[in-house]
Amino acid sequence: MLDINAIRAHFPVLNKNPKLSYLDSAASSLKPQEVIDSVTSYYENLGVNVHRGVYDLSYQATDLYEGARAKIQHFLNAKREEEIVFTRGASASLNLVAMSYGMKYINKGDEVITSELEHHSSHMPWFNVCKVKGATLKYVPLNEEGRITVENFKKVLTDKTKLVALTYVSNVMGYITPIKEIIKICHERGIIVSVDGAQAVPHMKIDVQELDCDFLSFSGHKMCGPTGIGVLYGKYKLLDSMDPIEFGGDMADEVYKDSQTYKAVPHKFETGTPIIAGVIGLGRAVEFLDEIGLDNVAKHENMLAQEAKRRLMELEDVEVYNPTAETGVVAFNIKGVHPHDAASIYDKNGVCIRAGHHCAQLITRWLNQISTTRASFYMYNTMEDVDNLVNSVKEARDFFKQF
Ligand code: C6P
Numbered sequence: 001m002l003d004i005n006a007i008r009a010h011f012p013v014l015n016k017n018p019k020l021s022y023l024d025s026a027a028s029s030l031k032p033q034e035v036i037d038s039v040t041s042y043y044e045n046l047g048v049n050v051h052r053g054v055y056d057l058s059y060q061a062t063d064l065y066e067g068a069r070a071k072i073q074h075f076l077n078a079k080r081e082e083e084i085v086f087t088r089g090a091s092a093s094l095n096l097v098a099m100s101y102g103m104k105y106i107n108k109g110d111e112v113i114t115s116e117l118e119h120h121s122s123h124m125p126w127f128n129v130c131k132v133k134g135a136t137l138k139y140v141p142l143n144e145e146g147r148i149t150v151e152n153f154k155k156v157l158t159d160k161t162k163l164v165a166l167t168y169v170s171n172v173m174g175y176i177t178p179i180k181e182i183i184k185i186c187h188e189r190g191i192i193v194s195v196d197g198a199q200a201v202p203h204m205k206i207d208v209q210e211l212d213c214d215f216l217s218f219s220g221h222k223m224c225g226p227t228g229i230g231v232l233y234g235k236y237k238l239l240d241s242m243d244p245i246e247f248g249g250d251m252a253d254e255v256y257k258d259s260q261t262y263k264a265v266p267h268k269f270e271t272g273t274p275i276i277a278g279v280i281g282l283g284r285a286v287e288f289l290d291e292i293g294l295d296n297v298a299k300h301e302n303m304l305a306q307e308a309k310r311r312l313m314e315l316e317d318v319e320v321y322n323p324t325a326e327t328g329v330v331a332f333n334i335k336g337v338h339p340h341d342a343a344s345i346y347d348k349n350g351v352c353i354r355a356g357h358h359c360a361q362l363i364t365r366w367l368n369q370i371s372t373t374r375a376s377f378y379m380y381n382t383m384e385d386v387d388n389l390v391n392s393v394k395e396a397r398d399f400f401k402q403f
Helices: 004-008 012-016 033-045 056-076 090-105 120-133 150-156 179-188 236-241 276-292 294-313 339-348 361-366 383-400
Strands: 084-087 111-115 136-140 161-167 192-196 215-219 230-234 252-255 260-262 318-320 329-334 354-356 372-376
Touching: 033 276, 056 084, 056 276, 084 090, 090 120, 090 161, 090 192, 090 215, 090 230, 111 120, 120 136, 120 161, 136 150, 150 179, 161 179, 179 192, 230 236, 276 294, 294 318, 294 329, 294 383, 329 339, 329 383, 339 354, 339 372, 339 383
Parallel strands: 111 136, 111 161, 161 192, 192 215
Antiparallel strands: 084 230, 215 230, 252 260, 318 329, 329 372, 354 372
């Protein structure tokens, strides 16, 4: 059981706004004081570059930067530190896989499998690779709930499948993909699997060796870390076989007029001055998540989301799209009311939610909607937040239904 009041005390935004119902953690989580302090401390005490300076402050900064890589390796149980590549975020990580691995290894006639549940950053890079390389992009048919199932996945698998790019947890529906089973099936056929973990890593303990994914992409800002920092986990052999997509400072090894070589993984993918403060902050964030315990976080947010859905489904004219989802995401609409109109009432009541297509137009179209409302719960949310949400939905429905 989590002590929610004790957890809330770590988050300055909640201390300053105790009545706020922050239900938009799937977009970005709030940041605990420990993470803010670690970022501030780097700027206050060091503020210098890494890997380059031949003086003590730079050595200290490099130790903190590379030390954070070790923390993330430990957090994911990756085999080697070199398997952790720092990027700007999940989008950059997913694009790196497509632009480097995809452009090198996907060829004309090959097939790539993705799904309509994906965030744009997960499937659009593969749309591009397939278009450029003359490969075919296939979509797992979703079941009647909008889920990816192993059975349906097998329907699109062929001898031509070379790579599978799927989300672990959908940012719109909150469904968990049976990714472990899918990875096992793929590996029996030598198929590479790139997992979008942006909505999974912040909420559930992931052991990359146990999962056996080839690539896993995620962002720091959704898991109590700073904005502008993300991770690409990749198996060493794959990363080592890939070419950089950005060239220049810090990634170069030997440079001549007629030849150039690159540093080893992961530095060959971290061009230029890295996101030093972000990396240090993310290192502190994963420690924070381990201190809280992600298994407890998952149980807590799921419990709140189930209760919110149960009560929203009792309301006339409210449609919940993901009643069986097993995470902290609630997808709903008030019939006949545009989510952006309703959002003005939620905002007035201090309820922060997201409305729109959530950068996932394919699943929004699948739902036959142009926009959905999403409430997403995290470790610091309470039953009062559920009350506030449900009462605000009632108020919005009653207000807009008059017209
Ligand atoms: N989803 C949401 O409100 P970035 O923006 O690069 O940190 O993360 C991209 C991304 C990739 N995959 C999934 C499943 C995601 O949910 C996101 C970000 C946010 O749902 C912003 S659109």
